[in-house]
Amino acid sequence: MTDRIPVIDLAPFISGDSGARAQAAMELGWAAQTIGFAVVAGHGIDPIIGTALRDVALGFFDLPLEEKIVIRRPKNDQNRGYIPYGEETLVRMAGGDSPPDYKEVFAIGPDSVPDEPYFTGPGSYPSFAPNLWPAAPENLRPRMLAYWKSMETLMRILAEALAISLSLPDDTFADILDHTHTSQLRLLHYPAVRGDAEPGQLRAGAHTDVGMMTILRN
Incomplete structure (x- = not known):
């Protein structure tokens, strides 16, 4: 260890x-x-893809709250749209409790899914809930989708390597990670603490992500 x-x-x-x-x-x-x-x-993966997304993401989070709140997450079981400060407490995923995470989020899932029962039927919610896009910055959507595509490439490389490490055929996870996967892309913004942090409050509470893997970029 x-x-x-x-x-x-x-x-x-x-x-x-x-x-x-x-x-x-x-x-x-x-x-x-x-x-x-x-x-x-x-x-x-070209680092410019991530850098370009980071720049435009900061532009979104710098918008006034009243502009961001227009695309507020419709329901708590969706990772779609804008999640303002105070509305996410990750430690509760494991039954814990704490003050809300000191951050704000913009999240999307698969975009432009086919009009087929797997994607649009009753069992598709919330995995394929529609994305909510802001009016500004205009280039947020194309840059997020470009980054999404690059991370799809990376996740398939990682999945192939993990399969080999487990002595499994290298295409073991290929079907799971085809166009039907239910991944999410979340932009996290940790604003400067304004002196209103509560005892025990964290940027993101202790939790275990769901899904096969998590790819992080600072």
Whole structure:
């Protein structure tokens, strides 16, 4: 066991021979099973995609509250739209309680889904609830969707490596992560503390994410 989060270079997995792929996969699998986290490098995702999204996201969060609240999350069981400060307490996912998380969120799910029962029928809610997009900034939507697409690419690389690390066929998770997946993309904004923080209040309370994996970017 280690107290350091390992850095896993995915370049050998993406373009190396079978031995290099297996080695990178085992390193990622070890990190997933023993620590639960890893920093991934060499993934080939253009960093400009993330930087461009970060810039426009900050523009959205800088808007007056009355403009952001127009696309407020309709229901608490949806990760769609704007979630203002005070409306999310993640520690409650595990039955705990605390003051609300000191942050605000803008979240989307799959966009432009097909008109098929899997995506639009009664069982599709809330996984395929419609996204809510703000009028401004105008380039938020295209930049979020570009980032979404790049993370779809990365998640499939990671899933393939994890399958190999478990001695499973490399396409084991391919069907799960095709166009029917129910991933979410959440932009988190942690505003400067204004002196109104309550005892025990955190930016994000202790919780375990649902789903196969979480990809974080600062």
